[in-house]
Amino acid sequence: MITFSWKRLFITALVALTWLLAAFLSAGVLQAAEAKPQAPKRHKLAATLETVQWGWLDPNEAPKLTVNSGDIVSIETMMHSHDKIQPGTTMEDIVALRKANPGGGPHSMTGPVYVNGAEPGDVMEIRILRITPKAVGVNFNLPGKDFPTIGALAAEFPEGFVKYLKLDWKNRQTEFKPGITIDVKPFPGTLAVGIDPNDPSPRKGGAKDPMAPVSTLRPWKNGSNMDLNELQEGSTIFIPVFLKGGLVWTGDSHCRQGNGEVNLTALECAFQDITLQLIVRKDMKLEWPRAETKTHWIFMGFDEDLNKAMVSAVRETVDFLASQKMVGLDRYEAYSITSMVADCRVTQVVDIRKGVHCMVPKSIFSKKK
Numbered sequence: 001m002i003t004f005s006w007k008r009l010f011i012t013a014l015v016a017l018t019w020l021l022a023a024f025l026s027a028g029v030l031q032a033a034e035a036k037p038q039a040p041k042r043h044k045l046a047a048t049l050e051t052v053q054w055g056w057l058d059p060n061e062a063p064k065l066t067v068n069s070g071d072i073v074s075i076e077t078m079m080h081s082h083d084k085i086q087p088g089t090t091m092e093d094i095v096a097l098r099k100a101n102p103g104g105g106p107h108s109m110t111g112p113v114y115v116n117g118a119e120p121g122d123v124m125e126i127r128i129l130r131i132t133p134k135a136v137g138v139n140f141n142l143p144g145k146d147f148p149t150i151g152a153l154a155a156e157f158p159e160g161f162v163k164y165l166k167l168d169w170k171n172r173q174t175e176f177k178p179g180i181t182i183d184v185k186p187f188p189g190t191l192a193v194g195i196d197p198n199d200p201s202p203r204k205g206g207a208k209d210p211m212a213p214v215s216t217l218r219p220w221k222n223g224s225n226m227d228l229n230e231l232q233e234g235s236t237i238f239i240p241v242f243l244k245g246g247l248v249w250t251g252d253s254h255c256r257q258g259n260g261e262v263n264l265t266a267l268e269c270a271f272q273d274i275t276l277q278l279i280v281r282k283d284m285k286l287e288w289p290r291a292e293t294k295t296h297w298i299f300m301g302f303d304e305d306l307n308k309a310m311v312s313a314v315r316e317t318v319d320f321l322a323s324q325k326m327v328g329l330d331r332y333e334a335y336s337i338t339s340m341v342a343d344c345r346v347t348q349v350v351d352i353r354k355g356v357h358c359m360v361p362k363s364i365f366s367k368k369k
Contacts, residue, residue, distance in 0.1 A: 040070045040277065047076040047083075047110050047270075052251070054082050055104025056204055057195050057224065058213040059243055063114035066245075069280040071115075072129065077188075077253045077271045078108035079138070085268075087136060091160035094140060098147075103204065105216030105225065107190050108270075111249035115278050118246035123284040124193050126248065127236045130275040131186045137165045137174060137255045141263040152262040152349055167255060167269065174255070174267070182256055182267070187231040188274060189254040189266065190216060192224040193239050194247030201353075216252070218353040219302045223289050227266070227348040228357055229257045230291060230298055237291045238284065248278060261348040288316055296359045300347070306354045310344065313356040317342050326365045337364070 043065055045051060051064040067073060079085050081097040085106075098106060118124060140162035144154035151157065165174045172184045195214045199221070203212035219226045223239045231237060253274070257266030291298040299320060301312025321334035329337070341364055347355030 040072050041068065043067055043071060043073045045073060045075045045110060045113065047078045047108070049082065051110055052078050052082065053109045053111075053249075055101045055107060055109075055216055056213040057109065057192060057216060057222075057249060058204075059195050059211050059247065060213075061112060063112055063245065063247070064110075066114045066116065067278060068116050069118070069278065072275060072277045073113055074130075074273045074275045075110050075113075075250055075271070076273060077110050077251050079136075079270045080106040080108060080252075080268060082108055083270070085138060087138075087164040089162075091140070091143070091162050094162060095142060095146065095160065098142065103202065103215055105252075107216040107225065107252040109190065109192075109216060109249045109251035112194065112245075112247035113249075113278065114245035114247060115280055116245070118241050118280045119244060120242055121285070122241040122246075123281040123286050124239050124241050124246045124248065125236060125279040125281050125284075126191065126239065127277040127279070128188070128231060128233055128274070129277055130273065131188075131233050131271055132273045133167055133169055133184065133186050133253070133255050134270045134272050135167055135169075137167050137267045137269040139163050139165070139263070139265050139267055141265070150350060151264045152260070157263075165267065184255045184267075185229070185232055186253070186255045186269065186271065187229055187257075188250045188271075189227050189252035189257070189268075190223075190225045190250065191231065191237060191239075192216075192249045193222045193241055194243035194245070196221050196242045217351055219300075219351060219355055220353070221288055225252060225351050226289070226300065226302075226355060227252075227254070227257065227261050227351065228291065228298070228300070228355070229254070229259065229266075229347075230293055230296070230357070230359070232293075235291060235293045237289055238281070238286060239289045240286045241280075246278070246280070248276070250274060250276070259345045259347060261350050264350050288312065290316065290320070291357075295363070296361055299358045299360070301356045302353045304353055306346070306349065306356070309354050309356040313344060313358045314338060314342070317344075317358045317360060321360070
């Protein structure tokens with residue numbers, strides 16, 4: 001005979017409730033742990049002869065670092081020609097270095113950095129978090145008598161000129177000569193992802209293979225030698241991805257540049273550290289790079305013909321304004337706004353493929369009341 005016991009029933013129910021509560025709390029803790037975002041990993045990439053390539057973006061170059069989307073990378077860069085342009089390097093030396101790499105750029109490029117998950121058709125978001133230059137900068141023009149097409153006024157400057165400048169990073173200045181002080185505003189002259197196989201640029205050695213190395217001279221859809229002086233600390237650039245892993249490079253470091261870069265070079269320098277956060281964007285589709293600062297959106301165009309570069313930059317601007325979701329605009333309205341507020345500037349005229357960038361102030365979009 002089984003005797004019914006309220007006490008036993010109560011104890012059994014209490015034990016079951018305790019187990020359920022423990023399971024519920026455990027699940028909640030697990031969910032909270034899973035929901036907590038992981039801090040991005042940090043990496044360093046030093047500039048050595050093994051990690052820096054001179055004048056070419058080679059899609060077959062082995063990655064020097066592999067990271068995940070969202071990771072932060074601190075990269076060191078060199079001066080031009082594998083760090084061979086230093087105080088004391090003469091104009092004759094600079095000319096010899098330029099001739100030593102036929103078809104290639106003078107730029108020293110650290111990389112590539114392989115980003116897991118990046119696939120062709122994605123966009124690489126590159127946030128520039130910090131830049132710390134090294135101590136010396138240089139500006140030079142090649143002799144116009146030997147290089148008649150390099151520089152806006154090459155024929156008027158038949159002789160070469162080189163000037164080395166000491167950088168006062170504490171005060172963010174450099175003295176050109178007594179009475180002339182220039183503020184230092186560092187940015188990467190060249191920031192690239194892996195090459196576009198359809199880039200019409202000539203390939204190394206005249207190769208016909210679309211996956212042969214491409215010179216760093218010409219800017220293109222993959223970024224490269226853009227010379228966009230707005231890419232300072234706190235800015236972000238978005239570049240379409242063409243090759244698996246993205247393959248991010250940087251070099252041609254600048255410490256100051258006027259729009260146009262008219263004599264061939266800026267205040268060329270090297271970075272002890274340029275810190276980049278690399279984010280794979282699968283929710284974006286772009287044809288050309290575009291950038292963003294705290295105050296502006298920036299749209300770019302590149303072409304051997306400056307007029308065509310202007311057309312591309314304006315079209316990119318109109319396309320953005322017509323597709324943004326803040327305030328509905330048709331293309332006619334977007335074209336009108338571009339004409340009224342976009343500040344279209346000549347980025348550079350010395351990289352064979354010339355550049356134009358149009359800057360749209362974010363302030364035109366008023367806050368909704």
